[in-house]
Amino acid sequence: MEQAxxxxxxxxxxxxxxxxxxxxxxxxxxxxxxxxxxxRGLWALSLFLFVSTLAWREFSFLPRPEKIVAALGAPPSxxxxxxxxxxxxxxxxxxxxxxxxxxxxxxxxxxxxxxxSVFYLFYYFAEALADNYWAVFGAGLTILCMESYRIxxxxxxxxxxxxxxxxxxxxxxxxxxxxxxxx
Numbered sequence: 001m002e003q004a005x006x007x008x009x010x011x012x013x014x015x016x017x018x019x020x021x022x023x024x025x026x027x028x029x030x031x032x033x034x035x036x037x038x039x040r041g042l043w044a045l046s047l048f049l050f051v052s053t054l055a056w057r058e059f060s061f062l063p064r065p066e067k068i069v070a071a072l073g074a075p076p077s078x079x080x081x082x083x084x085x086x087x088x089x090x091x092x093x094x095x096x097x098x099x100x101x102x103x104x105x106x107x108x109x110x111x112x113x114x115x116x117s118v119f120y121l122f123y124y125f126a127e128a129l130a131d132n133y134w135a136v137f138g139a140g141l142t143i144l145c146m147e148s149y150r151i152x153x154x155x156x157x158x159x160x161x162x163x164x165x166x167x168x169x170x171x172x173x174x175x176x177x178x179x180x181x182x183x
Contacts, residue, residue: 016173020169020173020174023169023174023175024166024169024170027162027165027166027169028166030162031159031162031163031166034155034158034159034162035155035159037107037151037155038151038152038155038156038159040107040109040110040148040151041109041144041147041148041149041150041151041152042148043110044109044110044112044113044144044147044148045141045144045145045148047110047113048112048113048116048140048141048144051113051116051117051120052120052136052137052140055120055124055129055133055136056133058124058129058130059120059121059124062124065124065125065126065127068125069125072125075122075125075126076122076126077126078123078126078128078131078132081119081122081123081126081128081132082132082135084119085119085135085136085139088115088119088139089139089142089143092112092115092143093142093143093146096143096146096147096150097146099150100149100150100153100154103154103157104154105154107151109144109147109148109151112140112143112144112147113140113144116136116139116140116143119136119139120133120136123136164176
């Protein structure tokens, strides 16, 4: 009660109070957006688990591989698909770790689900899905867990910064000065 009364007394005019309120609302909206965004990796992981379930059931809704091979031609061998999967896995891990170290905001966790789905499909067309299912599943789980952790960490760091800015705004009535070292 006293805090609200002090805030009313601190505002010199309506425009100052409106500016403070709009800054406060902007920070609260940004915190809310970051909290929603932090779940993006979990949504991608859930989608990958759904695709993996379809692959485990050998894509029962797709035509048999023989029909697709007859229409499109022979798929690459399972050894080539495996080598590309290994290359992709290490590339995705290195890219995710470099984004984590640089603190880069990047929303691409869903593209990994697409790439991993293509590996399932290539193995399906090569009639080698049963032998290679766990390789794709393990690679996908590793990549998507790392991406989920990266996104969650990025969001939590930024939520902490926004909460500090909000506390500074409540104490002083203005945003803190920009720190050139944090950029």
